[in-house]
Amino acid sequence: MENLGTIGFSEEQADLMEAATRFCREKSPMDKVRSLMETESGFDESVWDEIAGLGWLGVAIPEDYGGVGLSLAEVAPLAEAMGRSMMAGPFLATTLASQAILSAGTEDQKKELLPKIVEGEVASLALTEASGDWRLDRIDARAERDGDNLVLSGVKRFVSDARAARWVVVSVVHNGKPALALLSGAHLTDENCRREKIIDETKRTYELTLDGMRIPATALLDQDKTPAALVHIDLAANLLASAEMAGAAAACIDYTIDYLQTRKQFGRTIGSFQALKHPTVNAYTAYEQARSHLYAAAHSFGDQGAGEIATRMAKVETLKALTFAADRSIQFHGGFGFTWDCHAQLYRRRAAFHASQFGDEAWHKKRLAELLF
Amino acid sequence: MAAVSDRELSEFAADADAWFAENNPRDPGFMLPLTFMEVGTDEQFDFLRAWQRKVYEAGYLGAAWPSEYGGGGLPQAFQDAATAAMRKHKCPIMLNAIGINWTGPLLLDMGTEEDRHKYIKGILSAEDIWCQGFSEPENGSDLGNAQLKAVREGDEYVLNGSKIWTTQGNYAKYMILLARTNPDAPNKYAGLSFFLAPMNIPGVETRPIRKLTGEFGFTQTFFTDARIPASCLMGEEGQGWLVAMRTLEYERGARAGQAGGYIMTEFDAFQIVDLARRATRAGAPAIEDPVLRDRLVDFVIEAQGLKLCKQRGAIAPLNQERPMGLALSNKVMWTEFIRRLNEFAMTLTGAAGGYYAGDANAVDEGLWARGYLNAFSATIGGGTSEVQRNIVGEHVLGLPKK
Numbered sequence: 001m002e003n004l005g006t007i008g009f010s011e012e013q014a015d016l017m018e019a020a021t022r023f024c025r026e027k028s029p030m031d032k033v034r035s036l037m038e039t040e041s042g043f044d045e046s047v048w049d050e051i052a053g054l055g056w057l058g059v060a061i062p063e064d065y066g067g068v069g070l071s072l073a074e075v076a077p078l079a080e081a082m083g084r085s086m087m088a089g090p091f092l093a094t095t096l097a098s099q100a101i102l103s104a105g106t107e108d109q110k111k112e113l114l115p116k117i118v119e120g121e122v123a124s125l126a127l128t129e130a131s132g133d134w135r136l137d138r139i140d141a142r143a144e145r146d147g148d149n150l151v152l153s154g155v156k157r158f159v160s161d162a163r164a165a166r167w168v169v170v171s172v173v174h175n176g177k178p179a180l181a182l183l184s185g186a187h188l189t190d191e192n193c194r195r196e197k198i199i200d201e202t203k204r205t206y207e208l209t210l211d212g213m214r215i216p217a218t219a220l221l222d223q224d225k226t227p228a229a230l231v232h233i234d235l236a237a238n239l240l241a242s243a244e245m246a247g248a249a250a251a252c253i254d255y256t257i258d259y260l261q262t263r264k265q266f267g268r269t270i271g272s273f274q275a276l277k278h279p280t281v282n283a284y285t286a287y288e289q290a291r292s293h294l295y296a297a298a299h300s301f302g303d304q305g306a307g308e309i310a311t312r313m314a315k316v317e318t319l320k321a322l323t324f325a326a327d328r329s330i331q332f333h334g335g336f337g338f339t340w341d342c343h344a345q346l347y348r349r350r351a352a353f354h355a356s357q358f359g360d361e362a363w364h365k366k367r368l369a370e371l372l373f
Numbered sequence: 374m375a376a377v378s379d380r381e382l383s384e385f386a387a388d389a390d391a392w393f394a395e396n397n398p399r400d401p402g403f404m405l406p407l408t409f410m411e412v413g414t415d416e417q418f419d420f421l422r423a424w425q426r427k428v429y430e431a432g433y434l435g436a437a438w439p440s441e442y443g444g445g446g447l448p449q450a451f452q453d454a455a456t457a458a459m460r461k462h463k464c465p466i467m468l469n470a471i472g473i474n475w476t477g478p479l480l481l482d483m484g485t486e487e488d489r490h491k492y493i494k495g496i497l498s499a500e501d502i503w504c505q506g507f508s509e510p511e512n513g514s515d516l517g518n519a520q521l522k523a524v525r526e527g528d529e530y531v532l533n534g535s536k537i538w539t540t541q542g543n544y545a546k547y548m549i550l551l552a553r554t555n556p557d558a559p560n561k562y563a564g565l566s567f568f569l570a571p572m573n574i575p576g577v578e579t580r581p582i583r584k585l586t587g588e589f590g591f592t593q594t595f596f597t598d599a600r601i602p603a604s605c606l607m608g609e610e611g612q613g614w615l616v617a618m619r620t621l622e623y624e625r626g627a628r629a630g631q632a633g634g635y636i637m638t639e640f641d642a643f644q645i646v647d648l649a650r651r652a653t654r655a656g657a658p659a660i661e662d663p664v665l666r667d668r669l670v671d672f673v674i675e676a677q678g679l680k681l682c683k684q685r686g687a688i689a690p691l692n693q694e695r696p697m698g699l700a701l702s703n704k705v706m707w708t709e710f711i712r713r714l715n716e717f718a719m720t721l722t723g724a725a726g727g728y729y730a731g732d733a734n735a736v737d738e739g740l741w742a743r744g745y746l747n748a749f750s751a752t753i754g755g756g757t758s759e760v761q762r763n764i765v766g767e768h769v770l771g772l773p774k775k
Contacts, residue, residue, distance in 0.1 A: 007684040014690040271772035281762040292681035369666040
């Protein structure tokens with residue numbers, strides 16, 4: 001195995017990184033993050049409108065469908081900046097849903113839906129089920145034909161921002177094979193959506209009960225393209241989660257350093273103690289390595305073989321880096337670290353959430369072993 | 374430097390590839406050192422010295438150094454191509470490490486015109502072997518506290534004291550030497566000066582140090598009323614710390630300008646994957662053991678991460694916040710990785726892991742156990758990993774020293 005991915009960075013990526021870093025810093029300071037955690041929707045709709053206005057929902061959508069015509073490589077710096085500022089909102093969910101439609105949608109579906117999503121209509125994915133299986137083609141939900149309609153059954157979990165979504169792409173088994181189907185916002189109600197209490201309280205997910213739901217048969221995406229689309233969604237989700245975690249790790253390390261530079265004990269600034277200094281350096285070097293993996297994954301994402309390897313490596317490394325940085329951040333904040341008000345817990349919870357979605361360290365390493373050896 | 378075309382570069386690369394394919398020395402019949410710190414016998418030394426000379430004369434070492442001093446006068450990409458060819462053909466290391474990687478770039482950067490003319494060519498040809506006199510028996514990690522005395526007497530300095538961990542000290546013609554010229558300076562750093570000192574003079578004696586591997590490669594060097602010309606002083610008196618720090622940047626790979634080639638055999642994590650295919654566990658290849666597979670993946674990921682960090686170091690927009698971060702972290706990340714990699718490889722071989730280099734039954738000639746023990750030279754030398762973490766913590770992250 002020679003090509004494990006290479007790193008590269010385009011001018012577009014640099015421009016977007018700069019713009020997004022500035023935007024997120026301004027729109028999502030930590031007190032704002034904290035106040036949005038207490039709201040029902042969990043995000044600020046006016047900021048969402050601005051994001052749409054900036055064109056960020058169309059970065060990886062072809063111009064024919066109203067997008068900018070770049071790729072997920074250019075979405076990565078946006079997700080990184082949002083992760084860094086812990087910005088809440090359905091950006092990841094909407095981006096991934098639009099990727100699903102782009103990969104498996106019919107031409108009509110793409111023409112109809114993608115321009116709307118680019119303009120700011122929230123979209124999401126309903127993939128996970130009670131089994132918690134990270135293999136996206138292990139599906140228990142069903143879609144049975146009934147005249148011109150499909151009747152759905154089953155329960156989906158961890159559906160991001162379902163109550164804000166105008167569109168949800170749901171995975172089901174249809175005619176014995178995996179399929180993706182489109183639900184419109186009208187199908188999502190207070191009755192069939194239950195807000196889940198999740199470890200990352202800056203995010204919103206819902207349990208979605210499909211039983212008895214009727215949708216037109218035309219809501220089915222192209223079933224022949226579905227297997228490839230599920231693979232694409234899996235990798236895209238891991239790429240963007242990696243970006244979010246790399247950003248969060250940088251913020252977490254800065255947050256820890258700030259405390260180590262100011263807190264005094266035994267007459268010394270505590271950052272001068274090597275017992276705290278050296279692990280903080282270890283967190284930092286782990287972060288830098290993880291970030292290198294992230295931008296290799298972004299750069300190589302479209303390459304057959306190398307894209308998958310680089311993306312899984314990025315997920316493993318960003319997850320490890322954020323987990324360690326946040327774990328030590330809680331510890332190094334001492335008594336304050338044990339309180340609700342210390343932000344370190346938010347970063348640790350973010351890592352735990354991403355470990356639970358689309359594969360944890362052991363999962364990706366097992367797959368990497370198959371790819372590498 | 375003249376503009377050169379892509380075609381010239383690709384022709385140069387093809388020539389280099391053919392040259393190393395043809396000239397890569399065959400098995401000398403004895404074990405070659407894996408790093409420049411492991412040159413323990415005269416036959417190893419003679420062999421590697423001849424090899425470096427041959428590479429230099431073919432134009433594949435110092436290709437990007439100025440031609441007026443003995444370099445090739447070409448853009449860096451040419452040397453990089455030659456180094457890549459060496460690597461591809463798994464050629465032996467370059468011997469004169471302190472010369473080509475530390476002293477040479479330092480002279481091109483801060484040296485006088487006269488010194489460059491005097492030293493550069495001999496560095497590249499391995500005619501003049503260089504060693505480094507920084508650490509002292511009582512001052513290792515605390516380099517700034519170096520106590521070897523250099524007292525000015527007329528046109529000379531008189532040296533008294535001792536240096537330790539002098540790589541190739543017994544072969545060296547010159548030493549880059551950090552010495553104390555002013556014991557009464559306002560702080561310990563200000564009393565230091567930097568010398569380009571001859572070794573083959575009365576009053577300089579070297580004594581080999583036996584390493585934890587049982588082999589040699591370093592000396593302790595004793596100076597007893599050794600007199601060197603005052604012109605050996607580099608920079609001004611009292612600037613020694615500044616020059617030494619610049620030297621360490623070259624040594625740790627934090628600054629570019631080295632002559633090329635490599636001074637340590639480079640590990641590819643896939644070498645241990647290959648080893649895991651050959652080793653067995655309960656009648657099956659070790660690579661099928663799920664626990665070992667998981668650890669192998671860790672090493673491949675980490676090796677790839679370090680390689681990517683090197684690539685990322687050259688991409689400015691991806692290094693904006695802490696521009697020196699990757700460069701200053703490089704040493705601790707790499708050396709710790711290599712040590713752990715060798716340690717893991719040693720355990721992969723099962724019962725054969727009990728053999729040491731020299732036994733006929735040892736796997737890969739006992740390379741892994743020996744490599745593991747030798748790997749400590751890099752995590753301790755050139756500033757221990759602990760000192761490196763202080764440097765990163767204080768200079769990159771801004772954590773307080775006290």
